[in-house]
Amino acid sequence: MEMDEAERGFRDSPQILHDERLKTYLSGVLCKTVGFDRCGAARIYVVKDHRFNASMAPNGLMIVNTGLLARMHSEAELSTVLGHEFGHFELRHSLNRFRALRKGTDWLAWLGMAGAATGNDMTATQNAIILGFFSYNREQEKDADFLGAAYVRSSPYPLRASAVWKRLAEEDDATREERKLRKLKRATPGATDTHPTGAQRFAYFSQLEAEIGAQNGDDGQEQFREETSRILPDIFAGLVKGNDFAGADYVIRSRGDALGWDGLLLHTRAELYRLRGNPRDLITARQFYEKAITLPGAPPESWRGIGLTAMRTGDTENGKVALKEYLAKAPTSNDSAAIKMLLEN
Ligand SMILES: [Zn+2]
The missing domain is CATH 1.25.40.10 (Tetratricopeptide repeat domain)
Structure with missing residues (x-):
């Protein structure tokens, strides 16, 4: 109940992008991904935030950042991310995490994350790691990844997860180069890492996609291009005005290369x-x-x-x-x- 009240406030936040057609479209992709019998549990909100992120709360409220949409190239890619978030939801990860936090203020903080987003200075890798605001542990992330992949595999979409992680790594390289930071070694992660790194995810999704072999499903690329081109300024506003020139240029170029x-x-x-x-x-x-x-x-x-x-x-x-x-x-x-x-x- 506390959540539902907070959700009403959230809905009226200026950080929410109100576009019914986009919401309907995203819900449709989610339904095709996880099945029409399950997807009714989710209510999608699009948040004006340039970072690559999505998350889903235990009451079914699902957040999709504009920055996530800017970085996707097809419905199939989007389905891997939505499937991952729905995976956390089905596995009750966020509910367990919420119980662990106990305090309602933490929940409100989560709902207010959109407002807090702007001043933060993060590289793409950090963005990738916080996919899902709650800090899930490595096993939970991996479980959500594989459950998400299982949804996609029983959906009409081909699994295109590795391409998403490859580009996030390339974007991160571009940002690091611009800031004169050393590039991350994308080899084996340290024992203390609590999350699967982008490199690990790229590796296990590549392996899974290789095992599946040729995939015939339609990527939904043309439809995705149409639905996102319509609101392109909204989707890219944060990236264009942000501080990561090289990363933003990478994201724009990669979309142009893929979608024209x-x-x-x-x-x-x-x-x-x-x-x-x-x-x-x-x-x-x-x-x-x-x-x-x-x-x-x-x-x-x-x-x-x-x-x-x-x-x-x-x-x-x-x-x-x-x-x-x-x-x-x-x-x-x-x-x-x-x-x-x-x-x-
Ligand atoms: Zn996650």
Whole structure:
């Protein structure tokens, strides 16, 4: 009961992305993954949080971060993560953990995690390890992984878990390189590790996928692309505005490589470069914006991007032309007054 009350507050939080179509879509993928007889236990909420994370509470409330959706490339990949979280739920891991915590305030802290998310500075590997807010032990994580894989294997989806862990490792490498940290040795984990590392997960899922052999199921890649492209700015907002340029660039590029580049995705990459704003970035950003407007799906803000990067690199004349085009395409935008002032100077 305490949980349900907290859930009502949670539902009204500004951190929740309210998009019924997305929720229905995610519920559908979950139902296909774990079966229509089971999935009714879950109520999905999408949280505006750039980190790779999902979790499920003992009352059936399931959280999916926008950062998780940004990093997935198909329904099949998504099904491995949703199946994992549902696995914890079925195995009562979160309930046991909740009982161990005992205090309701801890539960409220869990519900409030979305709000706390923003200031945190974590590498992708840490993100991966906290998949599920509760700190489950290594055996529980592994059990949830294998139960999740079992759901996927009896679903219409092929098992695509290893690809997810491979990319998380690559993203982490990119982040570490940028921060001049040493790359993690992805060999055998230490005896004190309480969680399976990304490397271990990559290893056992690769082995499992090899044992299964050829898989015929449909990955649901096209459907996934369509449903997430529709709300791409919401999904990528946190990553673009965050502090991990290299990691965010990796995530955007890997999506483009897998699902193709449309105007909106290329615009997103342009924004990432413009916001970092090194002189070289502004030139690169302008190139991306200019390419974006030749592709389907480019938003009016691509013209704004061309205008701003042109002006900042000294090409005032073309900058003004592009900004006027932006105002013509988006006359009621929030920044139209500021843009008009730029044009008067
Ligand atoms: Zn887990």
